[in-house]
Amino acid sequence: MSVTIGSHQIGGTAPAFVIAEIGLNHNGSVEIAKQLIDVAADAGANAVKFQKRTPEISTPAHMRDVQRETPWGTMSYLEYRYRVEFDRDQYIEIGDYATLRGLEWFASPWDVPSVDFLEDLGVRAHKVASASLTDIELLEALRATGKPVILSTGMSTMEEIDRAVAVLGTDKLVLLHATSTYPMEPNEANLRMIPVLRDRFPGVPVGYSGHERGLQISLAAVAMGAVAVERHITLDRTMWGSDHAASLEPGGLSTLVRDIRIIEEARGDGVKRVFPGEEAPKAKLRRVGA
Numbered sequence: 501m502s503v504t505i506g507s508h509q510i511g512g513t514a515p516a517f518v519i520a521e522i523g524l525n526h527n528g529s530v531e532i533a534k535q536l537i538d539v540a541a542d543a544g545a546n547a548v549k550f551q552k553r554t555p556e557i558s559t560p561a562h563m564r565d566v567q568r569e570t571p572w573g574t575m576s577y578l579e580y581r582y583r584v585e586f587d588r589d590q591y592i593e594i595g596d597y598a599t600l601r602g603l604e605w606f607a608s609p610w611d612v613p614s615v616d617f618l619e620d621l622g623v624r625a626h627k628v629a630s631a632s633l634t635d636i637e638l639l640e641a642l643r644a645t646g647k648p649v650i651l652s653t654g655m656s657t658m659e660e661i662d663r664a665v666a667v668l669g670t671d672k673l674v675l676l677h678a679t680s681t682y683p684m685e686p687n688e689a690n691l692r693m694i695p696v697l698r699d700r701f702p703g704v705p706v707g708y709s710g711h712e713r714g715l716q717i718s719l720a721a722v723a724m725g726a727v728a729v730e731r732h733i734t735l736d737r738t739m740w741g742s743d744h745a746a747s748l749e750p751g752g753l754s755t756l757v758r759d760i761r762i763i764e765e766a767r768g769d770g771v772k773r774v775f776p777g778e779e780a781p782k783a784k785l786r787r788v789g790a
């Protein structure tokens with residue numbers, strides 16, 4: 501089964517859907533967001549993704565007053581959350597720019613008003629961050645939109661995933677295996693969860709959302725059949741902000757997309773055949789009658 505987002509199929513025999521997660525790596529700047537959209541388009545990614553919050557709802561109570569050093573001075577975590585949110589006009593500007601560059605764009609809403617905000621902008625899909633997988637009110641609001649939903653499964657138990665899938669339904673659902681450590685070490689990748697999720701939710705396309713350094717683990721996920729890959733992107737890994745270090749820079753994203761396409765071609769169809777290119781070596785090397 502596959503899920504359609506705009507002109508893209510996710511799942512079945514379609515090429516892996518590559519999502520460049522801008523998240524908050526624009527640091528509140530529309531100009532940086534546009535540069536990151538350029539990076540995603542130039543690399544051949546299929547979509548860019550943002551994170552949309554209503555800070556007074558989505559910021560956990562115990563985090564709100566925590567003081568934080570930021571490029572804009574010392575401020576509470578709540579103030580920082582406001583500082584990096586885009587308003588409606590800014591979303592229209594970056595959404596239009598993504599469309600102009602041939603990319604799908606969508607976001608992970610972190611609370612119900614953010615679902616309404618994104619719906620009003622006419623997004624074609626929604627993403628659920630791993631942190632929101634147990635937010636049943638949010639999942640119900642997303643189900644009610646009737647749009648495709650991409651659900652990340654980091655920091656979750658299988659029972660929690662079962663509950664989330666039951667709320668969202670399976671007809672327009674894409675699951676992403678994820679481990680929510682930043683950056684993620686290889687021993688926590690557990691890529692064998694990709695076939696496990698595929699078997700547990702038959703017909704639901706399963707992809708991978710990565711927070712590791714480098715490319716190997718995301719590429720291995722594609723070799724294991726991931727139908728979508730999401731990676732954070734940044735202009736520069738040393739920029740200020742919590743997600744930059746576990747993000748790909750422009751060259752890394754280009755290499756990722758290039759190598760994903762090579763791996764997809766190399767996976768083949770599993771039907772044993774003698775390829776035309778093998779005929780000459782066969783004639784030369786195989787003893788007749790052996």
Ligand SMILES: C=C(OP(=O)(O)O)C(=O)O
Nearest residue numbers: 551608629630652678709
């Ligand atoms: C944090 C997010 O996703 P993930 O859990 O896949 O990293 C997100 O989509 O905002």
